[in-house]
Amino acid sequence: MAGMTPEAAFIAALRGIASHPAARGLADDCAVLELGRETLILTHDMMVEGVHWLAGQDPADVAWKLLATNLSDLAAKGAEPIGVLLGYTLAEDNNRFIEGLGEALAHFGVPLLGGDTVRSPGAQTVGLTALGRATCQPVPSRSGAQAGNTVWITGPVGAAMLGFEALTCGNTSADTSAYRRPTPRLAEGCALAPLVTAMMDVSDGLLLDASRMAEASNVTIALDPARIPVPVGLPKDRLRDAISWGDDYELLFTLPVEAAPPCPAHCIGSVLPAGEAPLLLDGAAPYGQLGYEHR
Amino acid sequence: MAGMTPEAAFIAALRGIASHPAARGLADDCAVLELGRETLILTHDMMVEGVHWLAGQDPADVAWKLLATNLSDLAAKGAEPIGVLLGYTLAEDNNRFIEGLGEALAHFGVPLLGGDTVRSPGAQTVGLTALGRATCQPVPSRSGAQAGNTVWITGPVGAAMLGFEALTCGNTSADTSAYRRPTPRLAEGCALAPLVTAMMDVSDGLLLDASRMAEASNVTIALDPARIPVPVGLPKDRLRDAISWGDDYELLFTLPVEAAPPCPAHCIGSVLPAGEAPLLLDGAAPYGQLGYEHR
Structure with missing residues (x-):
């Protein structure tokens, strides 16, 4: 893994234990899981203070962006959102985050289904899991582009x-x-x-x-x-x-x-x-x- | 929300925007979502270095515990695991985490479906979303205990x-x-x-x-x-x-x-x-x- 960023090396190593076809080799925006008559689309994106947002930015915007980026992964699969789960490390003031999240969920018509909240001594870290339902088969991937397209x-x-x-x-x-x-x-x-x-x-x-x-x-x-x-x-x-x-x-x-x-x-x-x-x-x-x- | 811990206050505020019945008022271990003929059970738990594990602990054990605690939430619903998504902030050495996660996934027979990996300047934070399938209806909750039981x-x-x-x-x-x-x-x-x-x-x-x-x-x-x-x-x-x-x-x-x-x-x-x-x-x-x- 010489020359790789630490993140790329980690993902390459994870591929070794992500052999289920739904994982799509961890090379796509989402997991695509057949479940009964439905095809579930699953994604999880994280954001870290100072890395993915500016320190001092309005937490309401952070919440909006967290939801939007995960829904964007669903959009790339042609999926309709079903719901989201939130992972949240507490900040000093959490009210603006909740306001922004509520506003964004209402705007996109997506229910909050659950999640977890923890204390953390370090930079604030937020994560979101979004679930969607595929609206067409086959579910689009990154890998289907053909010469002449x-x-x-x-x-x-x-x-x-x-x-x-x-x-x-x-x-x-x-x-x-x-x-x-x-x-x-x-x-x-x-x-x-x-x-x-x-x-x-x-x-x-x-x-x-x-x-x-x-x-x-x-x-x-x-x-x-x-x-x-x-x-x-x-x-x-x-x-x-x-x-x-x-x-x-x-x-x-x-x-x-x-x-x-x-x-x-x-x-x-x-x-x-x-x-x-x-x-x-x-x-x-x-x-x-x-x-x-x-x- | 006087007298509440910050986490309890946050969850109380979140309840205001988690009105979907699948969220069970954020008062249960998992979300319970009807989807076609299946009932999906969903949970997301986070762990933070120095809060949920000891600094210096073997990252393989951290990975095991992260999976086990999420699967325990599924167990409480009588659910069979379907798969998990990982949220991971990079540490200096990530190999032991991957080894432990691979070992635990194999042990419990659960596939890794996807996730996200990010840099973070602070304490390491890991999160896992576990999906399961309910094996019986109604899905057990915390709220059904009756006098005489x-x-x-x-x-x-x-x-x-x-x-x-x-x-x-x-x-x-x-x-x-x-x-x-x-x-x-x-x-x-x-x-x-x-x-x-x-x-x-x-x-x-x-x-x-x-x-x-x-x-x-x-x-x-x-x-x-x-x-x-x-x-x-x-x-x-x-x-x-x-x-x-x-x-x-x-x-x-x-x-x-x-x-x-x-x-x-x-x-x-x-x-x-x-x-x-x-x-x-x-x-x-x-x-x-x-x-x-x-x-």
Whole structure:
């Protein structure tokens, strides 16, 4: 495991004990579990103070984002949320977290089913398990992209980055909601699931996540930077930053060339047979860091 | 919420946003969710370094205990485990955790389905979500104990306390496995579920958990200290400590007076109509702290 980040090494080691097919080799956004006549979709994401959110950020936004990021994993499977379980280490003031969680649960129509609350001497750590029900079979995966497919994204990337930057430099007039309160593309995921050959949410940066999809599918994905949607007002020289930044939670998907998406989306590239690099940007393998690699 | 611990206050506030019947008012060990023809049982428990395990303890034991405590919640519902999702903050050395988790999953025959791994600057925090399938209807709860029932426990309380004490004072010749590697009573839970009027696992101490069962059932539970099983070698003057200590993970349950348990168990008391105190020990309300109250 030389050269791996500690997180990547841990996940690689975990794969050795996650042999059940529902685990999908720990290489997908969710577990996919057949249960009677239903197909359950399961995901668990954690967030840590100072790592996944800024110290001093409104805990109501933290709660919203915790729910939204987990629901985004369900969206990538075309799943309808069933409910969530919360893991929570207590902070000094917990009221704003509860308010934000209640607001987000009501907004997305998802019930809180249970969880656990503990004391911790360290940084606050929150986790959420989301359960969903697959709305179509087969359940989309990252690994189905095929040469000849088109590559699409449901919306712009970079808005979360701009929001983060406005928050950290104290620009209170800027709209920071894309960073603080992302929107999981649940309706889009359900609409797309019957059509896509591969789908995932863009949580760690478009370049990195597209590269992961390409590797899982054993293809090369060629992106056309001129067609990648970005937020209004993004400086032109920040495109590369925007496509390497995470937290946007749009859906990235591939379609047969003749298919058109049933929801607003942008065609940003095409799938090629596996070449030397999993990812091409404007025809060349992109240099440098592709995204949020478990920093 | 005056007088409440911060954890109790948080849970009380969470109840306000957990109105779905599957959440059981956040007052039970698990969520109980009807899904097609199946009844899913869901639980999520967390553990924090220095709070739920001793700094320096073998991470393989931490992994075992994390799985065992969650499976114990399923046992209390008479559920068969389906699988688990792991939430894990990285430590310096993660190999022993993976080894212990693999060993425990194999031992209990439970698949790892997914999870998340994150960096954290603080104390290590681990969480596990366990999913199970109910084996009988209605699914046992804490709240069904009825006056006239008998009160039972599947095994001794106090062994985990003795193990903890041996570990903390460096007594390497003592058997500390009850503390390090508890055994969830899965088979017993399934066998008992069709017969019990109420059932829960004893995780926070017999007195405290019996008191919670009594309050949930709106009865008084009278325990006979002379009949409470304790480990061989427990000094006689430590009975009160043993029944106030947690971590034993035996099942506490109530039966109609004519019923006999289908597995080894000890009758330790009886259920009375609700009196002034939810719990009587040798005929009197016990003084002092009853158990592990979210310290």
